[in-house]
Amino acid sequence: MAPTLTLTDIGFGYGYGEARILEHITFQVLPGEIIGILGPNGSGKSTLLKLMDGILSPREGEIWIRERRLTDFKRSELAREMAMVSQENHFRFAFSVMEVVLMGRFPHLGKMGFEGKRDAAAAMEALEATHTEHLAHRSVEELSGGEKQRVLIARALAQEPKVILLDEPTSFLDLKYKREMFRLITTLGKDKGLSVVVVSHDIDLASQYCDRVLLLKNGVIHKLGTPDAVITAPDIAEVYDCPVHVDQNPATGKPRVSIIR
Template identity: 45%
Template sequence: MAYLEVQNLRSGYGQIRILHDISFEIERGEFIGIIGPNGAGKTTLLKTLTHIIRPQSGNIFLEGKDIHSMSSAEVAKSFAMVGQGLKPIFSFTAREIVLMGRTPYIGILGQEKKEDLLLVEEVLKATDLRRFADRPIDELSAGERQRVLIAKALAQKPEVLLLDEPTAHLDIGYQIEILDLVKSFKEERGLTIACVLHDLNLASQYCDRIILLHEGIIVDFGPPESILRSDLIEKVFKTSIKVDSSILQGKPLIIPITKR
């Protein structure tokens, strides 16, 4: 029995189906990349895993347990999601936002306890956010805000961390910083990571295995070397590429080529 099993998943919005019959298995502690063209269903897949969207059919099992028999709070204790940026309308501080990650442990009538506050301090330290803890989140830079979101997800004490394009809109320095941070959670805390990435070269370097999605179907699932092949990528992304395996220690490096 695999750690996370997705069986014949069909999902979408209302009557519209985005994911058609998706099945895959992930082992504990893997760093999984999810790649594919715009509209392939990457975000829909993450949203279905975290109860934001109910699947139209199919099952998701975490350690043999069907997550759709679990309450929202139980799901939140296993899966945390870092969405595509946060636009809060009120000026909460970074610490207040991270503390909201404790929600599944508190219940609708409860209040945070001392342990929750201590855990949040530990998370702020691990994500190097203590300097910004009392600053309103709208005063932070995009990279710092992304770290706050990751810290909030970490405060949820999940087993699986899902990230939806965590490096979008960040400069290359922050892209590496964020993904190094996420990788350290895998190595130090044993978290399982599933991360939607648009940058194929980052996917190549960080992911143990990659899911290639196209039009709601898994085209292929495997280690970077077997997914980031020119025939496969050219067909799915409808563009010419060159692959070089000599620079990134055997990992494929992908260079898109102009059609003209």
């Protein structure tokens, strides 16, 4: 299968001659694949995501979407290929959930700039996929953290992208919504065939739901592979600078990390 996203030897740093935030990042994402990006604070996870979405430009290396360079895309073209759900999302003005999800249709709109039946249908489908259709008329800022997070994913789905990038989608969510979020992500990958790249602080969840994980340390790839291969006691202890115990989750058989006192 041809990869949807290819990064070749990416390097990035703010300002010339200064320390690199990311170096020698090379990997590919396949259709339907869910990749988790793990690493301690400041290891470059969010920066990597912004590079993939063209918000930042790499100093070295190239990013390809299928057979085309990222730099050759117009923003509207890119928004039809790739959607991003970022951490920071505050609406200063009152928008209803439906209006927010319809924003995802912006790159698809015609010259008139109004949504048609096709756009309304895509938005409805996205609301249904994220179980948020009952919220359609509500104001986004009235929603709980979990609801808002799902609405933002609905907006990303309304873009009908091939790749979806998620920055800490489970921060501030309680157990139930964390599980729901990762189950939704799994559906996106397995049923809809999207490539999903998810940055997470939650090693255990990533271990259970991701096909592969990429462990970042100080801006370089420490290890990339299946959860079983990457989430080991020595690797996690080294990257996070914290002694840990890793065993198997009795329910799923995936690696499970515990902090040692």
